Amino acid sequence: MSFIEAKNVYYRYPQAEKDALCGVSFAVEKGEYLAVIGHNGSGKSTLARLLNGLLQPTEGEIAVDGISSADKSRLFELRRRVGVVFQNPDNQLIASVVEDDVAFGPENIGLKREEIKERIDFALAAVGMEEYRKAMPSRLSGGQKQRVAIAGVLAIRPDVLVLDESTAMLDPRGRREVTDVVKKLNRENGMTVLAVTHYMDEVCDADRVLVLSDGAAVMEGTPREIFSQKEKLQKYELDVPVPMRIAELLKEGGMPLKEIFTKEELGEELCRLLRKI
Amino acid sequence: MKDVSFGQYYPVSSFVHRMDPRVKILLSIAYIVAVFLIREFHFFGFLAAFLFILIAAFAARVPFLKVVKSIKGIIFFIVFSSVLQILFNHEGTVLAAWWVIEITDVGLLRAAFITLRITLIVMGTALLTLTTTPVEIADGLESLLTPLKWVKFPVHEFALIMSIALRFIPTLMDETERIINAQKARGADFESGNVFKRIRALVPILIPLLLSSFRRADELGDAMDARCYSGAKGRTKYKKMRPTWRDLVGTLFMAALIAGVVLLNGVLGVAV
Numbered sequence A: 001m002s003f004i005e006a007k008n009v010y011y012r013y014p015q016a017e018k019d020a021l022c023g024v025s026f027a028v029e030k031g032e033y034l035a036v037i038g039h040n041g042s043g044k045s046t047l048a049r050l051l052n053g054l055l056q057p058t059e060g061e062i063a064v065d066g067i068s069s070a071d072k073s074r075l076f077e078l079r080r081r082v083g084v085v086f087q088n089p090d091n092q093l094i095a096s097v098v099e100d101d102v103a104f105g106p107e108n109i110g111l112k113r114e115e116i117k118e119r120i121d122f123a124l125a126a127v128g129m130e131e132y133r134k135a136m137p138s139r140l141s142g143g144q145k146q147r148v149a150i151a152g153v154l155a156i157r158p159d160v161l162v163l164d165e166s167t168a169m170l171d172p173r174g175r176r177e178v179t180d181v182v183k184k185l186n187r188e189n190g191m192t193v194l195a196v197t198h199y200m201d202e203v204c205d206a207d208r209v210l211v212l213s214d215g216a217a218v219m220e221g222t223p224r225e226i227f228s229q230k231e232k233l234q235k236y237e238l239d240v241p242v243p244m245r246i247a248e249l250l251k252e253g254g255m256p257l258k259e260i261f262t263k264e265e266l267g268e269e270l271c272r273l274l275r276k277i
Numbered sequence B: 001m002k003d004v005s006f007g008q009y010y011p012v013s014s015f016v017h018r019m020d021p022r023v024k025i026l027l028s029i030a031y032i033v034a035v036f037l038i039r040e041f042h043f044f045g046f047l048a049a050f051l052f053i054l055i056a057a058f059a060a061r062v063p064f065l066k067v068v069k070s071i072k073g074i075i076f077f078i079v080f081s082s083v084l085q086i087l088f089n090h091e092g093t094v095l096a097a098w099w100v101i102e103i104t105d106v107g108l109l110r111a112a113f114i115t116l117r118i119t120l121i122v123m124g125t126a127l128l129t130l131t132t133t134p135v136e137i138a139d140g141l142e143s144l145l146t147p148l149k150w151v152k153f154p155v156h157e158f159a160l161i162m163s164i165a166l167r168f169i170p171t172l173m174d175e176t177e178r179i180i181n182a183q184k185a186r187g188a189d190f191e192s193g194n195v196f197k198r199i200r201a202l203v204p205i206l207i208p209l210l211l212s213s214f215r216r217a218d219e220l221g222d223a224m225d226a227r228c229y230s231g232a233k234g235r236t237k238y239k240k241m242r243p244t245w246r247d248l249v250g251t252l253f254m255a256a257l258i259a260g261v262v263l264l265n266g267v268l269g270v271a272v
Helices: A044-051 A072-081 A098-108 A113-126 A142-154 A172-188 A223-227 A230-235 A242-252 A263-276 B021-037 B043-059 B064-088 B105-131 B134-151 B155-185 B195-201 B203-226 B245-266
Strands: A004-011 A021-028 A033-037 A059-064 A082-085 A160-164 A192-197 A208-213 A216-221 B094-098 B101-104
Touching (some): A004 A044, A044 A192, A082 A142, A113 A142, A142 A160, B064 B101, B155 B203, B195 B203
Parallel strands (some): A021 A216, A033 A192, A082 A160
Antiparallel strands (some): A004 A059, B094 B101
């Protein structure tokens, strides 16, 4: 059995006429980085909420480490394993001081003072915010606030980090800060990541991509596999990452470029061509 | 707006700043009691209290002017109550009279007495807010109110509500400013017209603010749930307050003030 397993999950919001999710199945292994993309209203945020039991599926089953999100008696256990970072950093910080906010989760699970202190040290170091320990969140930038929010979740030591469009409200710099931290956590700490996003550039960091459209999983594969099917993506109102798009336009203009995927590849390829000239 | 700090906290590190907030709260209450203990017209008691504040402000490394400025907010109240005393007190020797108004020596003394009493109380409590952050005060109150758990008072919830409210003040101020600008851009006018018109102009600010607060509360609730919040049960506290020698010194100092006031009450009164 996979670490995260969703089997034929349906969800309908109370009083809604349509299912937000209709029969979604997927699996995520430990240490994997899955990106979930889809246009607005595709059900991707609902999926994030189902994972830690903020919502329970109306049909089907979703389980993390064998704990079903429908099992209300094990909700606390589930939430210790699944850390969710939400969209708006302002609405998920609880305390007026960074370290107190990071302490909130460990306090909730009833840890001792020394252990909480250790976890604050670890979590703030993991997101590179050690110097801001005593700072007030209201004086931090959006990217910094969101990193504190990630630290607050990490302090619970979850097995899975779920990002529910956590970069949507940030400026490009803040977005970079957050995606770098997430990438580092996945690569270096082996954190399992499930990132819900609509920024195609962030998808490139993932091992695998799940495309949702109108509540159904319509595509699945590595980022390269997904982005090579441009026409199909456009059908689901999604686009390819900007570097790919630039490379395509250059090719149309007659430049002999190879298949491009990330901005690093684009840079290298352009340099190679320049050297030839 | 970003740099707005709630209250009047004066951010330096000092003897008083590093005292236990709980002790500071209790000492503030003791101080108010001390000022009320000063018997009528025993003005030397006020001198003692003034001296106390002077020394405390020095120990707190807060400029004395800051302490004095704290009475700005209640100057109207002070003037109002002294004027009432002067105009409508009929005890004592009449110094001047006109229609129903008699100005007496006792009236004047009472006005002076009340003015000094209020001023000194406000200056003393200002020292608490100047040296203690709102968060520390909230934590201190939570700890002090803990015994109320026995009568089923939700101390933890109360403290959490207070600290969340404090945390959201800057956020909501930012938001208010954004809404005001957005409404101005749509031609809203907040600066002209009479009082009623101006109050009505606030409605398009307050309604969006209220709605967004509800949305924020909803999201915050989800975020708290996601971080394993399940009420006070089984919860530990990271911050621990511990009284130190500083608090002992502060308490002794306060005891000296109370003793001084009581002693001065026995002598040196202005006899009427």
